[in-house]
Amino acid sequence: MKVGIKVKFWGVRGSVPTPGVKYVKYGGNTACVELRLPDNQLFIFDAGTGIRELGNSLCNDVKKLNAHIFLSHFHWDHIQGLPFFMPSYVKGNQIIIHGMDLEGAKLDKILSNQMESIYFPVKMQSLAAEIQFRKLSDESNIIEGAEVDTMYINHPGQAMGYVVTFKKTKICYFTDNEIPPAWAIETIPLRYRPDTREKILKLISGADLLIHDAQYTDEEYKTKVGWGHSPLTEVAKLAEDAEVKRLALFHHDPDHFDDNIDVFMANCKETESCNVTECFAAQEGMELHF
Ligand SMILES: [Zn+2]
Numbered sequence: 001m002k003v004g005i006k007v008k009f010w011g012v013r014g015s016v017p018t019p020g021v022k023y024v025k026y027g028g029n030t031a032c033v034e035l036r037l038p039d040n041q042l043f044i045f046d047a048g049t050g051i052r053e054l055g056n057s058l059c060n061d062v063k064k065l066n067a068h069i070f071l072s073h074f075h076w077d078h079i080q081g082l083p084f085f086m087p088s089y090v091k092g093n094q095i096i097i098h099g100m101d102l103e104g105a106k107l108d109k110i111l112s113n114q115m116e117s118i119y120f121p122v123k124m125q126s127l128a129a130e131i132q133f134r135k136l137s138d139e140s141n142i143i144e145g146a147e148v149d150t151m152y153i154n155h156p157g158q159a160m161g162y163v164v165t166f167k168k169t170k171i172c173y174f175t176d177n178e179i180p181p182a183w184a185i186e187t188i189p190l191r192y193r194p195d196t197r198e199k200i201l202k203l204i205s206g207a208d209l210l211i212h213d214a215q216y217t218d219e220e221y222k223t224k225v226g227w228g229h230s231p232l233t234e235v236a237k238l239a240e241d242a243e244v245k246r247l248a249l250f251h252h253d254p255d256h257f258d259d260n261i262d263v264f265m266a267n268c269k270e271t272e273s274c275n276v277t278e279c280f281a282a283q284e285g286m287e288l289h290f
């Protein structure tokens, strides 16, 4: 029975936006995923360029907006859309931005910095909506009646993964996370946390949906060890070990055209390790219901 949760992908691309005819099927906007709880509460994961169109669609609604934005980290492809999120310019809207602090840089400062006049004409402080910042670390919270578990993952400069559980439905968002094959572990820089996979497995166990970084083919990964993104086979294995029901491959490489992702998917389906019930490449505009 469906509980009434909706997930919609507004941006699925990693690293940099990719406009153009080679990217029509999967889309060129960077990371942004909408999660709607049954009472219409709005959670948004990441504020890549995909958040612009999501924001525009929200402005059609006459009611005042209350939204929670959860950031995985602060690389451009995850925050660059934020200044173009139109609900921020509407008085009476309330937007709560959740994310981690970094050493020597707090969440609010990191985000307002990208709206300093050198980079953008409107300062964060002059936005009309009420913007709040909430610091998260490795922990468990209840937000709008949902359990939100967070954990640090493997990515240069730090990143955070999210698991939202609402009435036993579990949705997991793990982008920009490197799950290395055994042969690569020794060559990964010191900051790599070897227990990450174990911790993720526990958190995502039996999930209804796992959205996970799968930027590289296994072959491509060989020259990208330590870059903070995962090869396909390891992601498929993780999903299978955790017995997740649906696996959405996410954070597509900017050099992967539509045709490449089609082949990528075909390979995933042929892989012995990919036995999850449903495995697919996330696509801009795609909606899932739970
Ligand atoms: Zn990224």
Ligand SMILES: [Zn+2]
Pocket: 073, 075, 155, 176, 228
């Ligand atoms: Zn990143």
